[in-house]
Amino acid sequence: DAKTTQPPSMDCAEGRAANLPCNHSTISGNEYVYWYRQIHSQGPQYIIHGLKNNETNEMASLIITEDRKSSTLILPHATLRDTAVYYCIVRVGRGNEKLTFGTGTRLTIIP
């Protein structure tokens, strides 16, 4: 699976949009981009995934660049409960096994 690079930490003001970048420059054509988050000491929570097109669900939006070498997770109106570590994961095909969680981005929402 392709390696991902994320900033170690970010702050965002409550109520603003949080934009979390992920670089996956070695991604190949059959690799999906997944985003999970882990709120302190809890189990990871699935957020969203995509292959080529931008995706949106009730939690977030995923913007994937045309060359697919990077993506951005957008939390449109961040709340204090969004404070967590966010993981960007790239994997071949769809599936829940062998997800490779790196160190992620620690997002802190500031009141």
Added chain:
Amino acid sequence: NAGVMQNPRHLVRRRGQEARLRCSPMKGHSHVYWYRQLPEEGLKFMVYLQKENIIDESGMPKERFSAEFPKEGPSILRIQQVVRGDSAAYFCASGRDRATEAFFGQGTRLTVV
């Protein structure tokens, strides 16, 4: 619909003892995944099971670790003769099938003293 239930939440074992971690998947889910998170590290895949079958155990240490998911009852991750390096948070996830969203439990924190 209850979420993925893991027990115990905290487990303390002395070196050389056995640790048994249980995972009850969500209702209707027949796919179970175990992940381990060492202190200050990301989660690492261990094993993927479907009822009564091990599908992928490529992340399991070769010795002392085993997993099962019987026809009835929870999935069990068993660690024999625990060592200090086994201290970690062990997370279980379940899914309705391989590709749809998997839901993680709250984890079992194993401490080996």
